[in-house]
Structures are given as structure tokens and as C-alpha cells.
Amino acid sequence: MASIKDVAAEAGVSVATVSRVLNDHPSVSADARARVLAAVEALGYRPNAVARSLRTDQTRTLGLVISDVLNPYFTELARSVEEEARALGYSVIIGNADERPELQDHHVRTLLDRRIDGLLVSPTDGGSPLMLDAARSGTPMVFVDRWIPGVDVPVVRADGRAAVRDLVAHLHGLGHRRLAIIAGPAATTTGSERVDAFRDALREYGLPLPDAYIGQGDFQAASGRRATEEFLDLAEPPEVVFAADNLMALGALDAVRARGLRVPDDIALAAFDDIPWFVHTDPPITAIAQPTPELGRAAVRAVVDRIEGRPPQSVTLPATLVVRRSCGEPPAMDSTPMNVTQRSNP
Amino acid sequence: MASIKDVAAEAGVSVATVSRVLNDHPSVSADARARVLAAVEALGYRPNAVARSLRTDQTRTLGLVISDVLNPYFTELARSVEEEARALGYSVIIGNADERPELQDHHVRTLLDRRIDGLLVSPTDGGSPLMLDAARSGTPMVFVDRWIPGVDVPVVRADGRAAVRDLVAHLHGLGHRRLAIIAGPAATTTGSERVDAFRDALREYGLPLPDAYIGQGDFQAASGRRATEEFLDLAEPPEVVFAADNLMALGALDAVRARGLRVPDDIALAAFDDIPWFVHTDPPITAIAQPTPELGRAAVRAVVDRIEGRPPQSVTLPATLVVRRSCGEPPAMDSTPMNVTQRSNP
DNA sequence: GTTACGCATGTAATCGATTCCAAGATGATC
DNA sequence: GATCATCTTGGAATCGATTACATGCGTAAC
Known part of the structure; x- marks a missing residue:
């Protein structure tokens, strides 16, 4: 050449x-x-970009370490990250951690070895020493979606509290009283926050959240299935299952179907993270939608700000409830709570 | 540092x-x-991997240019490619072409500039001069899923002919006679091959494939919707719509639903490419499943063979029909055609 | 006519590794 | 004790770019 x-x-x-x-x-x-x-x-x-990078000490490359590429939420995030990065003249290398901390570490390490200019991470766990080092040692870094408390790194994420409150209002309005949640790993912020938001919202309606109604999941379909089976085996099973991500909702659907039960008649279902397929599942699934593309764009702008010497900013955007039929017939239009979207098509 | x-x-x-x-x-x-x-x-x-690469003239990096990250088929492919590459000591940089030739070119160019050791491409079109140059100039290269005829590059793909024949047999057995297809772009091999296979299979049953029953899609949901609307506007609409990929099937479902029609009573639906959600759509969708993870692994092994001086091999694996309920009640077990899988869960 | 300035250009150092080659040290062999 | 092979080590070239510095030339100012 x-x-x-x-x-x-x-x-x-x-x-x-x-x-x-x-x-x-x-x-x-x-x-x-x-x-x-x-x-x-x-x-x-x-x-030769390699030679140029060696000399100029910049690669014009961003690293993105996400928890699971097979999760449509993260692929949508990855796509918008790449798009915005390209617009700003950067390439993106994606690392898929598959919800495994050691794989996440592997990717962070190779990205750092490649001297990427900035790093976007959605941490699978509380944070390996490696990542904390990276943050401290000055590699421009931003957390997306999930973050690690106590680390001084900007965070770009969606706040689902209001939407969760809307969801609980919706469920309560439909007469449901025994509400269960399939949580994500406690080591992730999204894992614990969603449970907290759910519990707080239930409290507003005087409803309890017994331990038996908190399923432990890992954001993968299989765990959603397992947790749902445990709920169904309970002497008094819940009337509603709220899955903390879309893959666990898929697993929940699998479990319900395997027992020959029907949604929402036998048990209602709702999910965090909306995806196009939820419109066409049987029944269409009520979900909390994040402004995913905006999150990706904001995250890229934040790292690039740091890279180019401007002060980066944390960003929090609101998530919104999208009511469909998986929790029972939706209320009439005029009784729709504020901030609730009625959506039928993607 | x-x-x-x-x-x-x-x-x-x-x-x-x-x-x-x-x-x-x-x-x-x-x-x-x-x-x-x-x-x-x-x-x-x-x-410093940059300095090392400059000196050794190898980056231990593979480039993967896919047509659409949002398509679950391609994300599954990307995942298995990354996995196998990692096992062999390579990293992967993914470029998302979004079915746009100019974006594909952009990615091929930047990957080449970065001096990747090998390139995996699923071309969106007949091949830009850039890519042909790359192939000729000796960059180890392999086509995955789609390929460009006449270019001397190994191809790793699934052969869907047998599965399409099984599908047509299934449809014919259910009494359907007016079968339509939503094709992908003619510039892609998968776009034209699937139509050819469908047409050939129809011929075996003495069924015609009129032009009006060939919808022009681009592998995106919106085009599936548009094509389906055109079918439904026909004086004599088809009894079955076969979408050449899963996103166009999603669009078709949108279109059918928007008219207040039902699958499979009013119109049947089948798709190329199976995804986990097809089990839970209303109704579950009959689909042709590719051995996606195997394709990804084989593709990586093929490029790495070329990189390391071994002769690379083209690989063709069979796709299989997965019968569900979107074309009508499935036949009883004992009348199931050979090679047809009855699958209810992912 | 001399000085000075600015523009265009080339020489060479540099980034951080790998690797060829020479050289010193050690030990074995006769 | 001299010779030679073997092992270990360091110096320096190299990969392909960028860039500080020096140089030469033309033009303008006095």
C-alpha cells in the first residue's frame, strides 16, 4: 500500500x-x-490512520461498552451513538459485555490499549478497579443508561420514576392490587432504581411490595421466565408482573404461555423499555419508553465535550408510559393520566 | 501514560x-x-496497540460491515462474529450501513484506513468500485449472508431454497393458492434469490407468481407496510404474504392491523429470518430460520484463514422452516413435510 | 542597495513499539 | 589457556505519519 x-x-x-x-x-x-x-x-x-494516531496521539475513535447487543434497547442506543459520533468525525468501537463483568473488563482494557479518545459505558456491575482507574487516569468517560455511584463521571440516562408512577396509577385504576416486579441485578443502577421507583409508587397507593413479589432477574429472557414461574407457583400469585427490561418480559411471556395462561386475563404484564414488536405481541404490551436515540446523542456530545476540553454535562431525560392492552382494557381517553401516551403503532 | x-x-x-x-x-x-x-x-x-500495529503491520482487528444493526438477524450475526473473533484473538469493528450504499462505502473506507487485518461484508448493493478495489488489492475479505457475483471472495451464507420449498408445500397444503412475496432490493443477492426460490417452488405446484404479487421492499419495516397495503388494494388480494426479512414482516403486520384485518383468517403471513419475538406475536409467525451463529463463526474462520495464509473456504448452510400459526392451523404432526421443524419456543 | 519580512519548502526529530545486528559474558571443549 | 558456541543484552533502524526549525527566495520598505 x-x-x-x-x-x-x-x-x-x-x-x-x-x-x-x-x-x-x-x-x-x-x-x-x-x-x-x-x-x-x-x-x-x-x-495510514495507525501512523497518524501514533504521532498525533488521537485516534478519533470512541469506545462504547454495552451490556447486551441482543437487547433491542441497546442496539438502538448503539446505533444513535454511532450516528452522532460519525457526524462529529469519530468512529465507534462497540464492545458487548453480555452482562458479564469479566467480558466488560476485557473490552474496556482492549479499548484503552487502542488508545480510544473517549469511552461510553453502561456498566454491568458496581465497577471493576480497571474502570475506576480509567476514569481517574483521565480517559474522557461518560456513563450511559446505567452508572456507578461515587465515580466522578458524567451520566446520561432516562429517569423512569414519573413513568413508573403513571404505570402504577394505570394498574391501580384497572383494579390490580397484587403487583410484582422482576428486577435487574442489584449491582446495576437500573436494576435497583426501577424497584425503588416501583416500591415508592406502590406506597402512594397504600400497596405493599412483599419480598415474594420481587423476582431476581439479570436482564436476560431466561431469568424473566424463571422469576415468572416462581410467581405463578406462589399460593397467592400476583395479578401483574412488571419486567424491568424487555428481554425479561419476553421470558415472562414464555412462562405464562407455557402454563397455558393468558395475558391479561390470567395475569397482566408490563415492561420497562419499549420496542417495535410490543405492538404486535399477543396482547400488545404496555411499556415504559425511553428516549433512546436522544440518550445516545447526548452521551456522544458529552464525551466529545470532554475530549475537546469543554466541560461535559450530565443529562437526564424523562421516560414515558405507553399504554397498550397487556394489563387489561385501557381506560377511556378522558381518564388518561397526565403524561401517558396512548400509542398503537411504532 | x-x-x-x-x-x-x-x-x-x-x-x-x-x-x-x-x-x-x-x-x-x-x-x-x-x-x-x-x-x-x-x-x-x-x-500501546497503535504503536505496535504500526511496527508489525497488523492490527488484530476485523471489520464487519452489516446492512442494518436494528435488524435482529444482523445483531445476532454481529454477536457471533465478535465472539468467534475474540476467541481467535481478534477485535471487531462494526460498521452499520443502514442499507445505504454510501454509508457502506464510508465504513469500508475508514476500516481500510485503520488497516484492519480482514473485512467481513454483507453488501447492500452490487458493489462499489471501492469494495471491488479492496478485494482485488489483497485485503483479506469474506462476504457474509449477501455477496457480489463475479468477485473472487469467499462467501458464507445460508441456502434457503429447500426451506422456501417446504414453506410453499406447507401453504399449498393449507389450501392457499394466491401467494405474494415482499422482495428485498434486487441489488442484493438475498433480495433476488428469495424471490427466485419462491417462484421456482410455486412452479412446482403449478402456481403463478404475477408481478402484482411481487412487492418491492428494501428490508425495512416501512417498505413492508407499503407493499402490503398495495397487495390489500388489489382487486384480488393474495391469501398469503411472504416477507423476505423480519422487519418487512413487522411492517406487513402493521399494515394488516391498520385495516382491522386478522392474520391468518383474512390474510396469512410468513417471514424469512426467525426471531424470538415471532413466538409471541399475534399470531405466532411461521418463519424460515437461518443458522445465524454458525454463519458468523464460519465467516470469521474464513477471513482468519486468509489472514494467516491458509486457503479460505466458502460455506453454505441450510435454513429451515419453522411452522407456527400465521398461515393457518399447522398440519398434524404425522403430515409434517421432511425438514420442517415444529417449534413453539425460542 | 541593504535590511527585513513572509512565504514555500525541505531536513530531521518524534510518537512507541519490534527486531536486526553487534558485542560482551559465560561456559564448554580440546 | 585458547577457541568457539551459546546466551543475554543494548544500540539503532524502522513502520508512516506530523511538525518544529532552518533555509532560500522574492518583494517591499527605507
Whole structure:
């Protein structure tokens, strides 16, 4: 592959001049510029990004470590991150942690070895020493969706408290009183926050949240299935299951179906994170929707701000309830609580 | 960040010795090795992958350019590619082309600039000059899922002909005679092949495939919706719609639902590419399942073979029909055609 | 006509690794 | 004790770019 030296030889100038033309430095004569451009064209020359990065100490690359690529929420996030990054002249390397802390560490480490300019992480756990080091050692870093308390890193996330309150209001309005939740791992902020928000909202309606109604999940479908089976085995099973993410809702659906029961007649179902398929499941699933693309964009802007020396900002955007039929017939329009969206199509 | 020089100074040896220890070259004394290791530990040193790549002319990185990250089929593919690559000591950079040729070109170009060791592509179109150049110029390359005829690059893909034949047999057995297809872009092999296979299978049953029953889609949900609306507007609408990918099936479902019609009573639906959600849609959707993880693994092994100087092989794996309820009640077990899987759960 | 300034250009150092080559040390062999 | 092979080590070149510094030339100012 042609290097800058070949171009210089072909154009009859020095490598410095070639470099100047390529980085459009002002002091190059029109003649030299033309000859260099012609040589570049003739040789099909493309600058070696590896060499350039070594010299300039910047890779124009962002790392994104997400918890699970197979989760549509995260792929949508990844997509918007890549889009915004590209618009700002950065590439993105995605690492999939599969909800496994050691895999997350592997990705953080290789990304750091590659000297990425900035790192976006949605941590699967409380934070490995590695990641804390990275944050402290000055690699520009931002948490997306999930974060680690006590670490001084900007956080870009959605606040679901209001939406969870709306959901509980909706469920209460439909006459449900025994509400259960399938939680995510306690080590993740989204895992514990959603339970807290749910518990607080229940308290407002004087409803309890017994331990038996808190299923322990890990944001994967299989755990949603297992937790739901445990609920169904209870002497007094819940009337509603609220899954803390869409994959566990899928597992819950599997479990309900395997028992020959029906949603919402035998048991109601709601999920955190909305996805296009929820419109077409049997029945359509009531869900809390995050402004995912906006989160991705905000996260990229935050790291790039840090990279380029501007002060980065934490961002919190509201999530919204999308009522469908999985909890029972939706209330009539005029009794819809504030901030509740009635949506039928994606 | 500490460099190899700092380590050398700390350990009281030369950089050459440090490098030898790091790459466990045999001729280093036990003493020197211990001192270097201690220095590495003390400084928290990590080799700079950029510098290493420049010198060794290998990045241990694979590029993967896929047509659409939001399509669950491709995210599953990406996941298995990353997994296998990691097992073989490679990282993967994913580029999402969003079915847009110019975006595909952008990604191919930046990946090439980054001097990736090998490239996996699922081309969105007939092939830009850029990609053909890349193939010719010797960058190890493999096509996955889709390919470009006439280019001498190994192809790893699934053959759906048998499964499509099984599907048509199934549909015919259920009494359906007017079968329509929503095709992908003709510029993609999967776009045209699936139509060809469908047409051939129909011919075996003496059924026609009129032009009006071939909808032009682009593998995105919106096009599936549009095509389905056109079918429904026909004087004689089809009895079955076969979508050439899962997103267009989602669009078709949207369209049917918007008209207040029901699947399969008013119109039947089947899709190419199976996804976990198809079990829970209303009704569960009959689909042709590809062995996606195997495809990803085979593709990685093929490029790595080329990278490491072994002859790479094209691989073709069979797809299989998964019968559910979206085309009418499934036939009794004993009348199930060969190679047809009855599956109820993911 | 001399001085000075600015522009265009080239030489060479540099980034952080790997690796060839030479050289010193050690030990074995005769 | 001299010779030679083997092992360990360091110096320096190298990968392909960027960029500080020096140089030469032309033009303007006095």
C-alpha cells in the first residue's frame, strides 16, 4: 500500500509538503498542491490512520461498552451513538459485555490499549478497579443508561420514576392490587432504581411490595421466565408482573404461555423499555419508553465535550408510559393520566 | 501514560529487553524478566496497540460491515462474529450501513484506513468500485449472508431454497393458492434469490407468481407496510404474504392491523429470518430460520484463514422452516413435510 | 542597495513499539 | 589457556505519519 513517501516521490516534493497538502495547511503553493493531489489520485493513496494516531496521539475513535447487543434497547442506543459520533468525525468501537463483568473488563482494557479518545459505558456491575482507574487516569468517560455511584463521571440516562408512577396509577385504576416486579441485578443502577421507583409508587397507593413479589432477574429472557414461574407457583400469585427490561418480559411471556395462561386475563404484564414488536405481541404490551436515540446523542456530545476540553454535562431525560392492552382494557381517553401516551403503532 | 521507555528505565534494562519480555522471547534471563515484570506492575504499563500495529503491520482487528444493526438477524450475526473473533484473538469493528450504499462505502473506507487485518461484508448493493478495489488489492475479505457475483471472495451464507420449498408445500397444503412475496432490493443477492426460490417452488405446484404479487421492499419495516397495503388494494388480494426479512414482516403486520384485518383468517403471513419475538406475536409467525451463529463463526474462520495464509473456504448452510400459526392451523404432526421443524419456543 | 519580512519548502526529530545486528559474558571443549 | 558456541543484552533502524526549525527566495520598505 502506498505511503506518504511514495506520494512525495511521485509528486517530486518532500513528505512534509504532502502532509501539509493533506491537512490543508495554508502555506503550500498552488502548483505543489496540484502535483500532490495528482500523485495521491494516481497512487490511490490513503493516509495510514495507525501512523497518524501514533504521532498525533488521537485516534478519533470512541469506545462504547454495552451490556447486551441482543437487547433491542441497546442496539438502538448503539446505533444513535454511532450516528452522532460519525457526524462529529469519530468512529465507534462497540464492545458487548453480555452482562458479564469479566467480558466488560476485557473490552474496556482492549479499548484503552487502542488508545480510544473517549469511552461510553453502561456498566454491568458496581465497577471493576480497571474502570475506576480509567476514569481517574483521565480517559474522557461518560456513563450511559446505567452508572456507578461515587465515580466522578458524567451520566446520561432516562429517569423512569414519573413513568413508573403513571404505570402504577394505570394498574391501580384497572383494579390490580397484587403487583410484582422482576428486577435487574442489584449491582446495576437500573436494576435497583426501577424497584425503588416501583416500591415508592406502590406506597402512594397504600400497596405493599412483599419480598415474594420481587423476582431476581439479570436482564436476560431466561431469568424473566424463571422469576415468572416462581410467581405463578406462589399460593397467592400476583395479578401483574412488571419486567424491568424487555428481554425479561419476553421470558415472562414464555412462562405464562407455557402454563397455558393468558395475558391479561390470567395475569397482566408490563415492561420497562419499549420496542417495535410490543405492538404486535399477543396482547400488545404496555411499556415504559425511553428516549433512546436522544440518550445516545447526548452521551456522544458529552464525551466529545470532554475530549475537546469543554466541560461535559450530565443529562437526564424523562421516560414515558405507553399504554397498550397487556394489563387489561385501557381506560377511556378522558381518564388518561397526565403524561401517558396512548400509542398503537411504532 | 507509561511507555516502554519508562518501563525500561524503571527496570534498569533497555527497551529491547522489555519488548522481549512482553512478547515472551526465549532469550531473556530470569532476573531481567522479573525486574521488567515488576516495573510493568509498578507503572501499570500497557503496551500501546497503535504503536505496535504500526511496527508489525497488523492490527488484530476485523471489520464487519452489516446492512442494518436494528435488524435482529444482523445483531445476532454481529454477536457471533465478535465472539468467534475474540476467541481467535481478534477485535471487531462494526460498521452499520443502514442499507445505504454510501454509508457502506464510508465504513469500508475508514476500516481500510485503520488497516484492519480482514473485512467481513454483507453488501447492500452490487458493489462499489471501492469494495471491488479492496478485494482485488489483497485485503483479506469474506462476504457474509449477501455477496457480489463475479468477485473472487469467499462467501458464507445460508441456502434457503429447500426451506422456501417446504414453506410453499406447507401453504399449498393449507389450501392457499394466491401467494405474494415482499422482495428485498434486487441489488442484493438475498433480495433476488428469495424471490427466485419462491417462484421456482410455486412452479412446482403449478402456481403463478404475477408481478402484482411481487412487492418491492428494501428490508425495512416501512417498505413492508407499503407493499402490503398495495397487495390489500388489489382487486384480488393474495391469501398469503411472504416477507423476505423480519422487519418487512413487522411492517406487513402493521399494515394488516391498520385495516382491522386478522392474520391468518383474512390474510396469512410468513417471514424469512426467525426471531424470538415471532413466538409471541399475534399470531405466532411461521418463519424460515437461518443458522445465524454458525454463519458468523464460519465467516470469521474464513477471513482468519486468509489472514494467516491458509486457503479460505466458502460455506453454505441450510435454513429451515419453522411452522407456527400465521398461515393457518399447522398440519398434524404425522403430515409434517421432511425438514420442517415444529417449534413453539425460542 | 541593504535590511527585513513572509512565504514555500525541505531536513530531521518524534510518537512507541519490534527486531536486526553487534558485542560482551559465560561456559564448554580440546 | 585458547577457541568457539551459546546466551543475554543494548544500540539503532524502522513502520508512516506530523511538525518544529532552518533555509532560500522574492518583494517591499527605507
